[in-house]
Structure formats: C-alpha cells, structure tokens
Amino acid sequence: MWEYEKKLQYPINIKNTNPRLAKFVISQYGGPDGELGASLRYLSQRYTMPNDIARATLNDIGTEELGHLEMVGTIVHQLTRDLTPEQVKAGGFGDYYTDHALGVYPQSAGGTPFSASVLAVKGDVIADLTEDLAAEQKARATYENILRLADDPDVIEPIKFLRAREIVHYQRFGETLRVVQEEMNRKRNHFIKKPY
C-alpha cells in the first residue's frame, strides 16, 4: 500500500497563470508518455519481475512516478487557478474549459483522454524492461519539447527537475536489464518456462 506525504518532491509556486502553457504541460499528466502511464506501467509490470533487483526497481520507480504525477497536476492547477471566463477565452482554453472547467483531467496536449493503450505489460522481463527504457527516453523528450515552449521560470525549474529524474530512471532500468540478462546467461533461462 501507499502512505501519503503532504509535500511535493520538488517545490512548485507559479505566480502567473498561463492556460496556454497548461495545455502543453497536461500531456505529462495523462498523455502518451505522461506520468500516469509511467506509474501504471511499472507498478503493473512489477508482479512478474524475476528477481529482487527488478522487483524493487519497478516498485520504487513506479512509486516515484506517482509523486511526479502530483507535481505535473500541481503545475497545471497553478497555471489555471481562478481563471476568469475572459482569461479562458483569451488563453485558448475554451475547448478544455467546456468539458472540465478548471479541473485537472488526464489527457494529452491534443485533447485525447488518457488510455491504458499508451503502456504495455508483456509479462516478459526483457520485453518489459526494454519498453521501460524507451518510455523514460520518450518522457525525457516530451519534457524537452515542453521546455522549448515554456517561458516562465516558475514552470521551467520543476520541468527541468522532472526531466533529470527520467535520466536517472533510464540508468537504473539499464542496470536492471543487465543484471537480468547476466542471470539468464548464468542460469540458462532458469526462470523462463520455455514456450516451445
């Protein structure tokens, strides 16, 4: 289970609202390479991980991603808090506002609602860990796209932090994949039931 800590992983205090920027950032909440997908991907894959290192890594990175989901939700909320209908219209936020008002809804920047089809659980350690390596790179690339579009230092600093964490996760998944492959070589596929 999980226990809640009443704090963010990194401070966020956004002074100026900016609905246009919120619509870009929300992709990391519920978009194809966002934090919700990341968390569900690792927390669902962990059940069939074959050794202690892989189980711990998937569990703990999946948990950190939940904290990142909270950070991205906080950015979106603070960028849109107390917007007036005039600000909504001027900021190009009317299409989102019509369905969700100022609620934070998991969707991509293009408006596609979150879907579990953005993640895969293959039940195969090599397939899953290789997917995770790609997922971290896709999240890093998305944060870099957002950084090119953002002009507010209050938003840029936490996004830079999140980008850096993707790189750390990529590193840890790479080490996990190496450990698993070494073990498979040693044990001659001991933990894999041969399908043929």
Added chain:
Amino acid sequence: MNRSNKMMLKELMALDLKMYDLQLFLDTHPFESKAVMEYNTTANKYMSMKQHYEKLYGPITINDKDDNTTPWQWIDSPWPWQYQNEKEETK
C-alpha cells in the same frame, strides 16, 4: 506559508530526494556499503528535521503519530498543490 516554513520545507525536500535517489541506486547496487551508510546518515538528518518541522507547521505524514489533538490537525496545513504566496498569507 512564511519564509522560514518554505525554507525548511525545501531543505526537507532536498534530504528526501537524496534518500530516494540513494534508494533507487541501492535497488540495483545492494552491496554498496558506502551508499547504505550515506542513506542512514541522510535518513537520520531527515527524521529529526521532519519532527521539528511538523511541530512548527503541522504533519507531513499522519500514520506515524500517536499524539494527535482535537481538532484533527491533518486537514489544517495547506495541501502541496495549493499556491503558497507569502504576500497573500501575511495579509
């Protein structure tokens, strides 16, 4: 949220991040004794600072408290997604 609250929370976040980063490192390097020692030292600092912070500004976690008072303090301090503006607070 006043300045000293904010600064102390920032220090707590820094210690917490260091712990989490070491935790992920140790997940894939479970025999790195230097990192284990570093984890313990950081966790020790974190726990005493957290205790001090919670006495001043309210609970960060509620599950480890047995000295709760009425009214229930958990709902009192701001939630982390709420904008913490010093000027607004000191009005």
